[in-house]
Amino acid sequence: MSRCGVGQGSTVSAAVVIAAPASGSGKTTVATGLIGALQRAGHRVAPFKVGPDYIDPGYHGVAAGRPGRNLDPVLVGTQLVAPLYRHGARGCDLAVVEGVMGLFDGRIGEQHTDPAAEGSTAHVAKLLGAPVILVVDARGHSQSVAALLHGFATFDSGVRLAGVILNRVGSERHDEVLRAACERVGLPVLGSLPRLAGLEVPSRHLGLIPAVEHGPAAVAAVTAMTDLVAAHVDLHAVVALARSPVTGPAWDPAAAVLDPDRAESSERPAGSVRVTDDGVDGPRPVIAMAGGAAFTFGYTEHREMLAAVGAHVVVFDPLHDPLPTHTAGLVLPGGFPEEHAAQLAANRGLLRTVAQAARRGMPVHAECAGLLYLTRSVEGHSLAGVVDADAEFGSRLVLGYRDAVALEDSVLWKAGERVRGHEFHRTHLVSAPSAPAAWGWRGSDGQRVGEGVAVGAVHASYLHTHPAATPAAIRRFVAAAAAYGRARVPT
Incomplete structure (x- = not known):
């Protein structure tokens, strides 16, 4: 094992990257439909999404029958993209990677000599050595589409543009001209x-409605996308051009979180915990992770790392469930609590339990939706009251990567540690909490920003982080949960 979390062995999967000249071209429709059509044709397909998007992977997962995963070099670093890809593609013979925005769109404000912006679809395609299929919205295009394609094909010699899928073609004659x-x-x-008409998945203020919320309608939408792609795309040609020559070991959650000098994951007795950096040893602590319709924003690797370090992860739905028995740590990921505030507020028993446990020192890790759940209220609906602030829906979307520094020691980070995160929300706190801020960074205007709350064993913030980039935080959290569980009869 190694400290960067790279383990041994993985099925090597060929890949195609689904990109577009711009957002709104139909990447999600094509990528999801392609995953479903290839799966239907007998392939074992690994679905991926470029960037920090949490919604598209949900539809990918419905189509593939396995979790959709993210590849984000901004959040995890370029060195982990290929290992994470190999981990997510384990057991599959083909991977479909949906891009983000336009092919060359990435992090804004960074200076690079490379034509592909950091975190762009082109950046990830080059890291994987995978060919790009460009989805072109044909509405309004005729012969001039040739100039568009010529520009995208020649802009960056390191990106192999291998083919085109025309979308929203108006007629047979239109198709002939475009071809x-x-x-x-x-x-x-x-x-x-x-x-x-009617094929698009419904959307709202932060994009598509998550598949978990959309329920049977999401399955129907994925089936329709699959039928469309199966009928109109040459699947054999797609498979023939797929490739990804990345070599080396796959990322391994156990290798990522355990000290390689003393890691004993293969021999660790069932029901025990050993986290050598923090001296954790003893019964496996129960980590409750919020799920369901209100908490859909998270990374599959998070649960895998918690389990690898020795936690027993139990997913529950705060809309109607109680806190799982013997909970020693609570993870509240991102999502849409503002859309479900009334139902969350109606589960008063859970809110009281969470508030009491937080006051007693139970470790709580809350991101975005989790922060809102811990406030006094959201849109007038009373919630946990762990954070002394109220939240409301705003008109301005807060979106972008942040280079953040931890301002306080917490159950996750030590003061002074730096991390790259991502904000994506339209709610805001009406008043600043009295507790110390969790994160600090400089805004685009150069002014210092303090965000979130780090008090006691609670770390709550709008900032989303990727656990694969911060394994020490996972170790500390599980260690804190184990200590809490030993010190008292768990909640």
């Missing part, structure tokens, strides 16, 4: 999707 234009620049048309 001829693609042929002029030497790009094969791998599929041509007609304009269909």
Whole structure:
């Protein structure tokens, strides 16, 4: 094992990257439909999404029958993208990677000599050595699509643009004209999707409605996307061009969180915990992780790392469930609590239990939706009251990567530690909490920003972080939960 969390062995999977000239071109429809169609054709497909998007992977997961995962070099570093890809593709023969925004769009404000912006779809495609299929919204395009494709094909010599899928094509004649234009620049048309009314998945203020919330309608939407792609895309051609020559070991959650000099994951007795950096040893602490419709924003690797370090992870739904028996630590990930505030507020027993446990010192890790759940109220609905602030919905979307520094010691981070995170919300706290801020960074105007709360054993913030980039935080949290469990009869 190694300290960067890279273990041994993985099925090598060929990959295609689904990109577009701009947002709104139909990447999610094509990527989800392609995952479903290839799965239906007998392939074992690993689904991925570029960047910190939590919603698209939910639809990918429905199509693939396995968790959708993220590849984000901004949050985890370029060195972990290939190992995380190999881990997520284990047991699969093909991977479909949906891009983010336009092909070359990435983190804004960073200076690079590379044409592909940091964190862009092109950046990830180059890290994987995977070919790019460009989804072009054909509405309003005719012969000039050739110039568009020529520009995207030649802008960065390190990106292999291997083919085109035309989307929202108006007629057979329109299709003929577009195909001829693609042929002029030497790009094969791998599929041509007609304009269909009612196919798009419903959206709201932060994008698509998560698959968990959309329920049976999400399954129906994925089936419709699968049928569309299966009927209009040359799957054999897609499979033939797929490749990803990345080599080396896969990322391993146990290797990531355990001290490699004394790691004993293969021999660790069932029911015991050993986290050598923090001296944890004893019964496995129960970590309750919020799920359900209100808490859908999270990374699959988070649960895997918690379990690898020795926690027993129990997912529960705060909309109607009680806190799981013997909970010694609580994880409240991101999501849409503002859409479910009334139902969350109605589960008064859980709110009281969470508030009491937080006051007693139970470790709590809350991100975005989790922060809102801990406030006194959201949109007038009374919630846990652990954080002495109220939240309301705003008109401005707060979105972007942050280079943050921990301002206080907490159950996750030590003061002074630096981390890259991502904000994505339209709610805001009406008044600043009295507790010390969890994070600090400089805004685009150069002014210092203090955000979140770090008090007692509670760490609550709008900032989303990727656990694969911060294994020490996972170790500390499980260690704190184990200590809490030993010190008292757990909640």
